[in-house]
Amino acid sequence: MNYKFWTVCMVQDGDSVLLLNRQHDNFKGYIPPGGKVKFPESFTEAAIREVKEETGLEVSNLIYKGLYEYVNPEKNDRYMIFNYITNCFTGTLLEDAPEGKPVWVQLKEVPNLPMQTSIRRRFPLFFEEGTFEIQVEWNNEKNQEGKVTIRKT
Template identity: 65%
Template sequence: MIQDGDKILLIDRQKDDFKGFIPPGGCVEFPESIVEGAMREVKEETGLTVRNLMFKGLSEYVNPVSKARYMIFNYWTEEFDGELLENPPEGNLYWAPIDEAEQLPMQKSFKRRFPLFFEKGTFEIHVTWDHERNEEGSVTITRT
């Protein structure tokens, strides 16, 4: 999550079945660290170079049937340089007012964690995947 005053940078992602407003991010490439991967993904998706990332929390999906685990490491910063890309690869970039952002059509997992970025401390969101229904099952949010 990149914050600039009272706004945050979001991507209006309209690709495949993963549509909605989300922050920049993506997969870590071996052998880079989690933070290096986050910084690289922001650069690739926005053109911005971020610094001093603050860890805010962990979101994880677990599937007890397939024994799979998918983890999202959530970071926040207000330190960045550069210019936004004119043709970003993941969708249009939008500086959204924080107090209006939750009204945007966000992806479900991001909507759940969005307010947690602005609270003190860190969070962990644990989602158990319902394998048979192919949808989220139980959700537990822990604040620390």
């Protein structure tokens, strides 16, 4: 079994959220800050580090919102993305960020933005009570998402 761990941290300021306008590789569109978890750091530590690296902001008081995972039974792979939200931050946004320009976006404008399916699917769940678990089974034959299971608690 091959496991890979990632984090995402939604940073909220009133009715706005901080997103990265990512325009490189196959993952173009607006995304929240996040990235790979480096061993032996915790998932929360990874989320805090990634926000700092990608936006320049120091975040604290992260609230765990849920798990988003891709499973590929044929390749025996599992990609797990731990999702957080916070409204506690300090610092100044980076002008030239490595993963895309950080921008504050009004929540009501988010549906109009280009966004990856995986981000769009879980975006509203960050702002609901409770936590979520989304599992996506990858279809190797079609090279696309297969069965999607969403659970809310």
